[in-house]
Amino acid sequence: MVANLIQHDFSGKIVLITGGSGAIGSRLLNFFSSYGATTVGTYRDEMSIDITLSKPEGIDLFRCNTMEDADVTSLVNTIAKKHGRIDILVNTVGGYLGGKSVVDLEEEEWNKMFGLNLLSAFLITKHVLPLMLRSGYGKVVHISSYTGVSAQGLDSAYASSKAGLIRFVESVSKEVKDYNITVNCVLPLIIDTKSNRKMMPDANFKHWVKIDEVVKIIAFLSSDDSRAMTGSAVPVLKST
Numbered sequence: 001m002v003a004n005l006i007q008h009d010f011s012g013k014i015v016l017i018t019g020g021s022g023a024i025g026s027r028l029l030n031f032f033s034s035y036g037a038t039t040v041g042t043y044r045d046e047m048s049i050d051i052t053l054s055k056p057e058g059i060d061l062f063r064c065n066t067m068e069d070a071d072v073t074s075l076v077n078t079i080a081k082k083h084g085r086i087d088i089l090v091n092t093v094g095g096y097l098g099g100k101s102v103v104d105l106e107e108e109e110w111n112k113m114f115g116l117n118l119l120s121a122f123l124i125t126k127h128v129l130p131l132m133l134r135s136g137y138g139k140v141v142h143i144s145s146y147t148g149v150s151a152q153g154l155d156s157a158y159a160s161s162k163a164g165l166i167r168f169v170e171s172v173s174k175e176v177k178d179y180n181i182t183v184n185c186v187l188p189l190i191i192d193t194k195s196n197r198k199m200m201p202d203a204n205f206k207h208w209v210k211i212d213e214v215v216k217i218i219a220f221l222s223s224d225d226s227r228a229m230t231g232s233a234v235p236v237l238k239s240t
C-alpha cells in the first residue's frame with residue numbers, strides 16, 4: 001500500500017538542480033527528467049559537463065557560479081522568462097575540505113568552504129523563493145552533510161559551513177511555512193561516488209550510501225508526499 005503513496009510523478013514541474021554536473025546533481029537531472037519534469041541544471045566548469053552528462057536530452061544547462069549574485073540573478077531570470085516559475089530547487093553545489101588542522105587552515109580555504117556550502121545556498125534560495133512565493137508552491141532541498149551535526153575532526157571549515165546550512169534551512173522554512181513552500185536538507189556522510197572511491201581506494205565501499213539512495217530521499221522531499229515536512233535535516237547514512 002505504501003508503494004502506492006510514493007508516486008514519483010513530476011510531470012509538469014519545473015525543476016532546477018544546481019551543481020548538475022556533479023555526482024549527485026547529474027543523477028538528479030536524469031531522475032527528474034525521466035519522471036516527466038522540465039529540468040534545468042547548472043555547472044561551473046565546461047569540462048565537467050562532458051564527463052558527467054553525456055548529451056542530456058531535454059535538459060537545459062547553464063553555466064553559473066553560484067557564489068556570484070549576478071550569475072544567480074541572471075540564471076533565475078532566464079528560467080523565469082522561459083518557464084514562468086520554478087517548482088522544485090535542489091541545491092547540490094558544495095565542496096569538502098578535510099585533513100587539515102584549524103592551525104594550518106588558511107583564511108582563503110575557510111572562505112571557500114563557506115562560499116561553496118553556505119553563500120551559494122543563500123544566493124540561490126534568495127533568488128528562487130520570490131518565484132515560489134508568487135506561484136504559491138515550492139519545494140527546496142539543500143544537501144548539507146552529517147558532518148554538520150557531528151564533526152569528524154580536522155574538518156572545521158567544512159563542518160561549520162554544513163552546520164550553518166542546517167540552521168539556514170530551518171530558519172527559511174519558518175519564513176515561508178504559510179506559503180505552501182517546504183525547505184529541507186539531507187545529511188549524507190560518505191556517498192559512493194567515483195571521486196570518493198578514487199580518494200579512498202582502501203575503504204569498504206559497501207558501507208557507503210549509494211547515490212540512488214540519496215536521490216530517492218531527495219525525490220521524496222521534492223514531492224507532495226512530504227508536504228508535512230519542512231525545516232528538517234534528514235540523515236542519509238546507511239546502505240545495505
Ligand SMILES: NC(=O)c1ccc[n+]([C@@H]2O[C@H](COP(=O)([O-])OP(=O)(O)OC[C@H]3O[C@@H](n4cnc5c(N)ncnc54)[C@H](OP(=O)(O)O)[C@@H]3O)[C@@H](O)[C@H]2O)c1
Binds near residue numbers: 046092196
Ligand atoms: N560526495 C559525498 O560523499 C558527500 C557527502 C556529504 C555531502 N555531500 C554534499 O553533496 C553535494 C554534492 O556532492 P557531489 O559528490 O555530487 O559533489 P561534486 O561531484 O563535486 O559536484 C559538485 C557540483 O558543484 C558544482 N560547483 C562547484 N563549485 C561551484 C561554484 N562556485 N558555482 C557553481 N557550481 C559549483 C560543480 O560544478 P563543476 O563540476 O562544473 O565544477 C558540481 O556540479 C555537495 O554539497 C557535497 O558537499 C557530498
